[in-house]
Amino acid sequence: DQQVKQNSPSLSVQEGRISILNCDYTNSMFDYFLWYKKYPAEGPTFLISISSIKDKNEDGRFTVFLNKSAKHLSLHIVPSQPGDSAVYFCAAREGTGANNLFFGTGTRLTVIP
Amino acid sequence: EADIYQTPRYLVIGTGKKITLECSQTMGHDKMYWYQQDPGMELHLIHYSYGVNSTEKGDLSSESTVSRIRTEHFPLTLESARPSHTSQYLCASSADSYEQYFGPGTRLTVT
Numbered sequence: 001d002q003q004v005k006q007n008s009p010s011l012s013v014q015e016g017r018i019s020i021l022n023c024d025y026t027n028s029m030f031d032y033f034l035w036y037k038k039y040p041a042e043g044p045t046f047l048i049s050i051s052s053i054k055d056k057n058e059d060g061r062f063t064v065f066l067n068k069s070a071k072h073l074s075l076h077i078v079p080s081q082p083g084d085s086a087v088y089f090c091a092a093r094e095g096t097g098a099n100n101l102f103f104g105t106g107t108r109l110t111v112i113p
Numbered sequence: 114e115a116d117i118y119q120t121p122r123y124l125v126i127g128t129g130k131k132i133t134l135e136c137s138q139t140m141g142h143d144k145m146y147w148y149q150q151d152p153g154m155e156l157h158l159i160h161y162s163y164g165v166n167s168t169e170k171g172d173l174s175s176e177s178t179v180s181r182i183r184t185e186h187f188p189l190t191l192e193s194a195r196p197s198h199t200s201q202y203l204c205a206s207s208a209d210s211y212e213q214y215f216g217p218g219t220r221l222t223v224t
Binding site for chain 1: 156203
């Protein structure tokens, strides 16, 4: 059963507006969350992360919010730029000794000029 | 910037052939991983290694095998390719339990 879910396969946003990508998880043992960005024919690149002890982390135009009670996190991109068009994956780690990351299925973001 | 390389980038091969997908990293990371991803699906871990001579199977069952003789090199081998092996294979490495750095991937098609 999928432990990390991205229920929106795609999202279109006008340039300059806010993009909000959502991610839900089921495993309460997840303690660290990451967002990756993937362009076609390339591997995922790390974008931003957040520890479960925080509820917000900001890096430039990118902000990740974590709501532990709802088991939900979101990535906000403000302002959105055409170069942000890519597939965004949410990932989660189950403790510091974890062997791997659990990934969602991704959301394809299209920023319209 | 992460330096992790995968070759070949694309491979089309017939059923029954033996193939090796190469992965190398120049960051000195002890931890390396192989993921498999089908279109529109999540990445699934198929193998990982925590150092030289250490290899383990991941969550997704795979008929492939791996080896880790050198820190920087983590090749994946399929002894007899089948159409069900058609997928994208992504190699990653990390220094700790946090961010993983991915290579560009190998898109494998078995005819």
